[in-house]
Amino acid sequence: MWSPDKYWFLAAVFIYGLSAFYTVFLWRRGFRKDDWVTYGLLAAGFACHFTAMIQRGLSLNRCPIDNLYEATAFFMWALVGTYLVVGLWPRLRFIGAFASPLLFCIGVFALFPGLDPAGEGPRYVNGPVSLHAALILLGYGAFGVASIAAVMYLTQEHNLKFRKTLAIQSLLPSIQRLEMVNTRLLFAGLALLTSGLAMAPLIIGGRSPLEVYSDAKFLWSVFVWFMYGTLVLMHWRRQLNGHRLAWGSAGAFVFVMLTFWGTNLLSGLHQ
Amino acid sequence: MSVVVIGLNHRTSPVTVRERFAFAESEIPDVLGRMRQAGFLEEAVILSTCNRVELYAAGPLAPEELLGHLRSFLLRDRKFEGELSHELFTHGETACLEHLFKVASGLDSMLLGETEILGQLKQAYDVALQHQYTGKFLNKAFQRAFNVAKQIRTETNIQRGSVSVASAAVELAEKIFDRLQDKKVLVIGAGDTSEKTARALLSRGAHSVLVSNRSHERAVTLAESLGGRAIPFDDWSGEFSNVDILISSTSAPHYVIDRKRLAPLMPARGGRPLLMIDIAVPRDIEPEINFVENVFLYNIDDLQAIADDYMKQRLVDVSRCEAIIREKAASLFGRPPGSLATSPEQQPARAS
Numbered sequence: 001m002w003s004p005d006k007y008w009f010l011a012a013v014f015i016y017g018l019s020a021f022y023t024v025f026l027w028r029r030g031f032r033k034d035d036w037v038t039y040g041l042l043a044a045g046f047a048c049h050f051t052a053m054i055q056r057g058l059s060l061n062r063c064p065i066d067n068l069y070e071a072t073a074f075f076m077w078a079l080v081g082t083y084l085v086v087g088l089w090p091r092l093r094f095i096g097a098f099a100s101p102l103l104f105c106i107g108v109f110a111l112f113p114g115l116d117p118a119g120e121g122p123r124y125v126n127g128p129v130s131l132h133a134a135l136i137l138l139g140y141g142a143f144g145v146a147s148i149a150a151v152m153y154l155t156q157e158h159n160l161k162f163r164k165t166l167a168i169q170s171l172l173p174s175i176q177r178l179e180m181v182n183t184r185l186l187f188a189g190l191a192l193l194t195s196g197l198a199m200a201p202l203i204i205g206g207r208s209p210l211e212v213y214s215d216a217k218f219l220w221s222v223f224v225w226f227m228y229g230t231l232v233l234m235h236w237r238r239q240l241n242g243h244r245l246a247w248g249s250a251g252a253f254v255f256v257m258l259t260f261w262g263t264n265l266l267s268g269l270h271q
Numbered sequence: 272m273s274v275v276v277i278g279l280n281h282r283t284s285p286v287t288v289r290e291r292f293a294f295a296e297s298e299i300p301d302v303l304g305r306m307r308q309a310g311f312l313e314e315a316v317i318l319s320t321c322n323r324v325e326l327y328a329a330g331p332l333a334p335e336e337l338l339g340h341l342r343s344f345l346l347r348d349r350k351f352e353g354e355l356s357h358e359l360f361t362h363g364e365t366a367c368l369e370h371l372f373k374v375a376s377g378l379d380s381m382l383l384g385e386t387e388i389l390g391q392l393k394q395a396y397d398v399a400l401q402h403q404y405t406g407k408f409l410n411k412a413f414q415r416a417f418n419v420a421k422q423i424r425t426e427t428n429i430q431r432g433s434v435s436v437a438s439a440a441v442e443l444a445e446k447i448f449d450r451l452q453d454k455k456v457l458v459i460g461a462g463d464t465s466e467k468t469a470r471a472l473l474s475r476g477a478h479s480v481l482v483s484n485r486s487h488e489r490a491v492t493l494a495e496s497l498g499g500r501a502i503p504f505d506d507w508s509g510e511f512s513n514v515d516i517l518i519s520s521t522s523a524p525h526y527v528i529d530r531k532r533l534a535p536l537m538p539a540r541g542g543r544p545l546l547m548i549d550i551a552v553p554r555d556i557e558p559e560i561n562f563v564e565n566v567f568l569y570n571i572d573d574l575q576a577i578a579d580d581y582m583k584q585r586l587v588d589v590s591r592c593e594a595i596i597r598e599k600a601a602s603l604f605g606r607p608p609g610s611l612a613t614s615p616e617q618q619p620a621r622a623s
Binding site: 161165169 | 432439442443445447564565580
């Protein structure tokens with residue numbers, strides 16, 4: 001039997017699914033009309049999603065990022081929240097169309113049985129732990145939207161290179177604008193990730209350094225930080241043009257998506 | 272009360288005839304005054320542009336009679352003594368309103384869907400309104416025409432997109448660059464289409480233009496007319512690192528820019544995108560260049576294909592526009608076509 005907040009989350013995933021379905025029509029029509037429908041659907045999904053998280057947080061008396069389901073839901077929340085801000089600019093609103101299928105897939109994954117073990121009662125986890133996890137997951141949300149902007153960049157660049165009508169007639173942003181969005185979100189994500197990781201020494205407690213440094217999640221996080229840091233640094237030093245940055249951003253996020261849950265399960269500290 | 276139009280346009284008559292009937296803007300109020308003094312109408316608007324001369328009128332006579340008077344007046348006023356057969360067109364009643372709405376929406380224009388005519392129509396109406404040559408009928412008809420034009424612009428694709436090579440190039444640039452305000456344009460070869468394209472880019476805010484041509488004098492002349500700077504033909508590659516949009520239209524029989532020449536110039540650009548527009552025939556730029564990262568190469572056929580595609584979309588929407596126009600024209604005076612008779616209380620006052 002699910003808790004009530006899970007039904008709100010289910011409703012959110014259903015709405016993200018509707019938005020993903022609507023994306024098919026937008027794609028067929030060539031992204032030619034200002035897209036308030038996707039924005040509205042994702043905003044409605046976000047409202048349900050937020051309600052689910054608030055309910056869960058109040059019922060457990062803590063920030064709901066303690067297991068894989070909660071971490072995934074928090075990450076999705078950060079991703080949609082970032083989009084809702086970025087999508088206020090009309091030309092960037094189509095990011096939602098690219099984000100919807102991703103949100104739907106991650107949402108379905110989060111609902112898999114076993115990711116949200118029952119039986120945990122109300123408890124209060126200290127603030128730094130919650131803040132550490134929240135900052136890192138917000139950072140992944142920014143990386144997620146950056147990767148969507150990167151996919152849009154590559155799509156638009158491909159269409160322009162091969163002189164497809166869609167490149168001209170769609171309302172997608174210019175490739176320079178998409179490169180700028182990608183860069184800024186990577187920078188914001190890196191700043192959030194860095195802040196979150198910087199809090200780690202505060203929450204280690206009495207654990208031995210060996211236990212920390214050999215933890216799979218710790219090693220993975222450091223690797224991810226270096227990966228994104230290298231991307232941002234190389235772009236800043238003009239060693240990585242928009243095309244390569246887009247591939248880097250999209251590739252890095254695919255890596256995060258494929259390994260995030262696995263390293264969580266391998267980590268003793270994060271279980 | 273009848274509402275009619277008589278006139279000639281680019282479809283019915285050549286420019287040699289149209290120019291004989293054209294009205295200078297300054298003489299229109301006097302002509303409207305003479306028409307009203309002649310006594311056969313009460314309201315009139317004259318639209319005179321390079322592609323059309325049209326007289327819209329409302330009066331108490333039957334449409335055929337009113338059109339007959341208008342025709343005689345027009346020929347007399349313009350002192351035209353030649354033979355006219357199909358050059359003059361006439362529309363009475365609802366067909367007149369449909370014609371007016373089509374003109375306002377750009378459906379009757381030489382370039383389908385162009386918007387300049389709406390401004391010209393508003394200006395023609397303002398002249399008549401200011402001099403009190405319009406009344407209840409033409410005010411209503413013209414106001415509705417402006418509303419219909421707005422509705423058609425928002426609800427259909429008739430005015431969407433670029434239908435010329437120059438404007439297609441601008442639209443393309445806007446899909447690559449975030450803004451054109453800080454972008455530099457280099458024109459190689461001082462041809463007519465390259466000049467138009469450069470002008471179109473400047474009109475959308477492009478920062479500056481450099482012109483390079485084998486004949487330096489021509490380059491200087493074009494650069495001066497564009498407010499840019501001329502550079503020697505052999506030195507354009509020196510400016511390449513600062514350029515964002517390159518337009519080439521030389522008459523060279525071989526490629527002026529090939530991949531071998533371009534490759535060493537690219538690193539200095541710092542990864543900025545480059546739009547290359549090859550308007551020349553035979554082509555100036557080697558097609559292989561499109562495979563270079565951050566370079567987007569379009570030739571004249573590519574741009575024409577974009578313009579043609581937009582034109583096809585506009586043509587597809589013509590029937591939708593006509594349906595809107597028919598509905599709005601039929602409902603304008605709340606009566607079926609052919610029954611625009613005026614009741615005594617609707618009789619507009621005659622100013623004279």
